[in-house]
Amino acid sequence: MNADVIVIGAGIVGACCAHYCAQAGLSVIVVDRGSVAGGTTGAGEGNILVSDKEPGPELDLALLSRELWAQMAGELGDSFELDAKGGLVVATRAATLEHLHRFAAEQAEAGVIAEPVTAKGLRDHEPHIARDLLGGVFYPQDMQVQPMLAAARLLQHARSTGRVTVLPETEVLEIERDGSGAVTGVRTPTERISAPHVVNAAGTWGGVVAGLARVDLPILPRRGFILVTEPLPPMIRHKVYAADYVANVASDNAGLETSAVIEGTHSGTVLIGSSRERVGFDKTLDWEVIRQEAQQAVAIFPFLADVQLMRTYGGFRPYCPDHLPVIGPDSRAPGFLHACGHEGAGIGLAAATGLLIAQAIAGTNLAMDIAPFAPNRFEGAHVA
């Protein structure tokens, strides 16, 4: 078998890469050792957020990506529950509110729509929200998607172009390189697939896949989990979370520390997740963390106290030491590209990542500068 591009990983990032490569006229073979969307894609809540990102390259990527998500939803006829519901960030303390407003003002300068909301105004956005909150910021650009369906529908759509083949249950054993170091294809247990371009979209396992081409990529897993309630009539309209800020004394910048993100879904369940956790998770369920998440959720929506927690689910977020994704050609192995390490933002950032990968392969103008995401940026750096 051969193609212009081999994409390793049939999660949301791999699906977006295949989608945009096919659009650019390239032929693509997507391989995954398991199911379509069987990894971290199916372990999150489907966040497409700008609200939690500070100005910088990741926010630029997020802003580009949300435009592309809206476009894709239009092309595919709303087959993956894209919901432009908006995000509401609330403050429980005066100091937090002050930080939140300052943070929102900085984001606004970077192109984010951020609308300050008074304490009373919170209830116009969310009628069932706690009465003792001090105010917040509304982010109309935040969206939600059913991420597994999105990956599967994008791949289905890509296959319908005739340029994309999807091979689930196909593990890559080796990424082959020629004498000059350029990649020439991959070897699976049953065959050899040749292609001048190989894309590493293996998410949490991106470091392992990089190793198959004998290049280093410091991607580490971080466990996260989500609480799911019984189905309810619609009670929560937006993505709602409380902000907390951890002041970085050295740089005088405030880093956002979020608590539980609470939101409703199409099926009526309420998801209580966390957009960016700074704590590592044990492999087993940590009931103390569940208790805290429940506490935070009830503090924001008191009616949740009587709502039943039905299940929890979890997965591993892939993250890099500098918490930025790895996107683009790897100069150490010509023809090898990476599209992984998105931490908790992989769904949201997938669309822009796929577009940039397709543009890099097709040699067209890049929609944005990808230097901050360069795969070799960790070379020589001390990685703990």
Add this chain to the structure above:
Amino acid sequence: MAMSDIAAPTVDVVILGAGAAGVAAAVVAARSGCRVTVIDNGPTPGGQYYRGAPPIDSEPSSGPRDLSYAELRAEFDRLTGSGVIDYRSRRTAYAISRHDDDFVIRLRGDDRHRGEIADFRARAVIVATGAFDRHLPFPGWELPGVMSGGGAQLLVKGSGVIPGQRAVVAGTGPFLLAVSGTLLEHGAHVPAIVEANNPSRFITRASAIRGGLSKSGEFLGYVSRLARHRVPYLHRHRVIEAIGVDRVEAVRIARVDADWRVVEGTDRVIECDALAIGYGFVAQTDLAGQLGAQMVLGADGGLVVDVDPNLSTSVPGLFAAGETTGVGGVEAARVEGLLAGASVADHLGRPPALTRRGLDVVRRDIATWQGFAEALHATFPVRDGWRDQVRDDTMMCRCEEVRAGQVREAIDDLGARDTRAVKLFTRAGMGWCQGRICSSAVDSLCGFGTTQSLGDAAVRPLVVPVPLGALANGQMEG
């Protein structure tokens, strides 16, 4: 794991379940001097079989008299009354985890104790949580008036209400006869018992087992009682459709071959206003699964907890007894409970409560009842042909209203290659029952299954839902 907040009382043994296995295990462990806590979701001890009914001496029992269920239950009540056994009814363990060498068991109360949660720490745990009905979907099974055999028993025995005046009983296994017996006793008419297998082989198989003769006699007793009521006992027949608008009004049955494939031109309609379905039972392995205990496929093809000859699981300090180790009926559960109680006492370094000879009898009885269970499953297996009756529009998951066509689409069009992906694409098994009703059927329809993947997919982080407010407060029971 931060556990400083868990000021939970530490006991020697927590026994999960107060059915025949749990009651027997509790008595034996208490006799050895263990501090025992028994947790059960029912209002009274006895589990699904006894349902709190006072033990009847004529119930089948083997071995020494003081180890009969009636005696064990009486002793359980005495030990509970005197506070030696701490028995908590109407409570469900929703989660269990390890902490150092201990187990932490998290409980919630039933609807009468809504919001009440408590944690226990125990040095050892016996999982004796029984089994629930296995469901095999067919067109119309979601109609009101269609219920599981276990559900029908619960309704009649629990509240004296019969599910209908004309109740067809269908599925496979001798449980159908027990359900029919209960329905007839309470005044229902049973137009037919529709058995998918050929039960005649059961008599030969069961009689070949030492001690099995009484069981086959019991079976024949059921059959003759049904004959007196002129209830047709159809072999090699299945209900292939439940018919009705707002509730079941009739069933379509057909003759099937040995693989349960319909014999063309044999279908006919029987009018009824209720349908009780029983295709055997699925072991309730959630809690053992949360601890990562090794699972195996039982004699009936369902997932069960893997145990050694002392009923110890792959997790040190965790034991399993009764239906969780293999669906084998109430007698197997009782004798396994006895052994688990003895094993847990030994594990904790307590003196034995059973004599060596008593223990030998228990082990011999376990072997007998295992042989009986094997004869049962060999005679009344679930055959692949049931899937032929599943049309694309047949409901698979009633909670989330997922139809078979969606499951097939997830595999054929969306690229699902394991049951987790199928469930996430379709939402099958994600509803209120958390897949208890549909999981085994969805797994079977998908046809992926290795033991490991089925086991992983079967682990539920919460066995039952828990109110967020109760979790948030971390309320402790007094």
